[in-house]
Amino acid sequence: MEQVDFLVVGAGIAGLSAAICLARVGRVMVVTKEELAESNTAYAQGGIAVAMGGEEDVALHLEDTMSAGDGLVNREAASVLVEQGPRRVEELLAWGTKFDRENGELMLTREGAHSRSRILHANGDATGKEIAVSLLRHVREMDSIELMEWTTGVDLLMEGGRVVGATLLDGEGGVRVVRAKAVLLASGGAGQVYSDTTNPAVATGDGIAMAYRAGAEVSDMEFYQFHPTAFSVPGAPRFLMSEALRGEGAYLVNAKGERFMERYHPLLELAPRDVVARAITHEGMDGEVYLDMRHVKKDLQTRFPGISKFLAKYRLELGRDLIPVRPAAHYLMGGVRTDVHGRSSLPGLYAAGEVACTGVHGANRLASNSLLEGLVFGVLAAEAMIADDGTQHEPVVEDQGGEVAAVATGSATGEKATERWIAELRDLMWKYAGLLRDAAGLQEAKRRLDALAVTMPRGMFRRALEARNLYTVAELIVAAALGREESRGAHYRNDFPERDAVARHSVMSKDGLKFVA
Template sequence: MPDLSYTPRQRYLVRFDPKRIPHMFVDVLVIGTGIAGVRAALEIDPRLRVVMVTKDVVSSSNSSWAQGGIAGVLDPSDELSNHVEDTIKAGAGLCDPDVVREIVEEAPERIRELVSFGAQFDRKDGSIALTTEGGHSHPRVAHALGDATGKEVMRALIDTVRGAGWTEIWEKTFSIDLLTHEGSCRGALVWNPHHGKTFVWAKQTILATGGAGRLYRETTNPDIATADGHAIAYRAGAELRDMEMMQFHPTVLYIAGSSRHLITEAARGEGGYLVDVNGDRFMGNYDERLELAPRDVVSRAITDQMELTRHPCVYLDLTHLPKEKINERFPNILEMCREFGLDLTHDRIPVRPGAHYMIGGLTVDLKGATTLPGLWAAGEATSSGLHGANRLASNSLLEGLYYGIHAGRGASQAALEIPDSFSAPPVSSPGPKVIEEQDLLNLTDLRNSLGSIMWRNVGIRRDEEGLKAAAEQVEFWDRYVSLREFQTVEGWELQNMLLVGRLMIESARARTESRGVHFRSDFPESDSSWERHVTIGEPSAAD
């Protein structure tokens, strides 16, 4: 397995004096309040003190934006082996079969558990309604509110965790860095606008910070998806894996001046067609599965067709579907498109691919343990072995539930075995070489420039020339950005994004083949000798 290393320019993003910063002691610290973080918190023993922190409000996460649904074998005509086979096939040789089987077997129970928490899934003839999405051989995707599954699932989970008396939720609290001592994670240094910096010392820490889509100019992700968890874990000494594997969703609403909104996979699963500017249904030229091919295939096909027609997008056509079906299944997309003067029952939707889901992340085992003692991880911040080189649609919420539960259990058990201690271990931060505050940077311009070069050179198509150019440019930006000690979330986010951008670029340069979401135009074929992971880390001593 290729083992890369890239040493960050600084261990901690800020200087600190432990005598001048408040200290908080908890049993378990959960960083992130998406589906993985909330489900982890619910699994922790009520005797323990749990603090959950999120840099925005608790309801803001990638999980809440999920449209399609959760995959699980609930149809009697379907079998667990089919779900396993579909997942492994989509994963293009990098799935861990044991991990896939374990998670798929739990899927029906996880969906029924959500119902017990109060999630209202769409129903048909009294049973949970199921749909088909790209890469699935059977209808097995449970959905809610038509096309707003994540919103409904997170409502139910958040209501449940708010009722758990042993959890505290700190909103608008940014995790600057993980704290380490003697090779173990001991909590985190956090900041919020009301109290400034706080040391949160924890017996065990669970990282569930979500994805990295905001590294790209075109993305479905909310503003919070800035790879913070990947960055703070790497600086602390944790191993990351498969960082070249960013999944691009094929269908993102493309209207000049608007935000890039996801158009769910289910729109194609329910019979939507992809056509080009000339009205030609083109997917048959690329794959026999047509619009239901896996996401990597459809994304590349759309990109090729855009170049062929010299048009900035293609179109998703639902006009041949019954109006009743469109109104029932896609009420949120219907309303969103209506804001731009589009009627899904009469008009085609302009779409193009966008960065959607970060497959790479912290290496974890089936219990959610990372390579750094005391640190657990779950959800999109991890590389679990479920998705391989290309995530099968609607397996992400399932993964978040599974690893949230197991990371919560593992952290809970470990914390129960550690006696209370009210003294903080010695920790120091030399911090960055500070440049005076009056030398201000245009952070928005830097962030936009990073997103543009990642989209052009580390996007759907890659080659050595473009990757090398991206590495040199991002390294140049990082050289002067890392010299500064920022006092704002925007500054810390940019530093995290520059670090993770470098990790993604170096991983992409190392994998000299094409596999799943990673397509190298200079190495367009898959190489069987590359059916292995690219790992990166550990950069330096954790302390």
């Protein structure tokens, strides 16, 4: 049994930002499932939205965030995001983060649903990677932070209704028990619950599942954002075609070569993501949909080096070729329910970044607000952990074994069988609980999930743990989507296409599902 002051699960922008703050007052352990560079943060192409233009810009950023969220945004959380964002970005600059510049000034671009240019980029389309490298460089300079790679969270430790640590599986298959005054979940999203996703393999919803099993409330799990433009070639990965491409003037055209967004929204290609994703899905029923930048007279290879390098593998080039695209699961607006300081419904447990749900994104995240969310709320969660100064208790052995034993019992499932099981779950979620939903499909998803539960992989190895977590996330998404009989933001019900007059958040715990204003 190991003892630290603070345990941080996840090493993306939220986890590392929090760790830097926590390290000033105590010993911090940061754990991540793979190498430190592997996180959703590192894959973020589009940029980081921040209002660097003064009070008017901050006010407009707030209103853009509120508008994109389709009536469900927590205004307090959104205000905190846009007001504290500039200060946090200034810190990144002070730590050596190199954002793109033009004539010596920070280069600002525009993306969907933003009323003005306020998106910072780094190396064209590698913003997340640059931020992650900058944060890691700063973290490595701090002696009070211990970094543990190739370590998977198994379950949270509970004593007297309080979270006091976690059980971990290290890279060599050893089980480690770590106690802490407070635990921060910063483990990212759950895109791997769908067969088509822009998320890396690590995004299996671990933090959400761990929190839910421990008794924490989760919220708004039905709101999964499907990025409109993922690369669509058979056999190729669903590589993200950044929204910045449309910000630079890319058109969307259908199989007939026609621009079609004027039929769906006055902002055309820069409409909110849920609108664009559904439009592409509709147009795609009659053939391929493409991004068209042949009319854009810019050096697109320099502006988008990562995307250009990827496309070159398929003998495609921005500005010369039509790029086939279709929607893919991208970002979860829901997660562990927290206040604006990252406090969950369980004492001792905090969450920040995509794993958390403050309500800052409402029903549909505004483009490029996610990196800013991790940066701002990671620090706020750390400050709350320090202020709350959780009291440590003597270990209670009988409270530590329940969930771990449940995973370890029974004959272990083979790795190939586990992969087949996961693939079946991901396929059914894409088919029945994806971009377009209805009661019949969601009920079928529930029936198939119930059948999968009987054969759920067992064993104390990473993929079995991820399978269990994906199952929990899938159940939560389906239950919340069935309960929300309206269409709002990223949640679209074919059988309930209208939006309710009253905006309500879904809240789930072991006690069941409820909706609250």
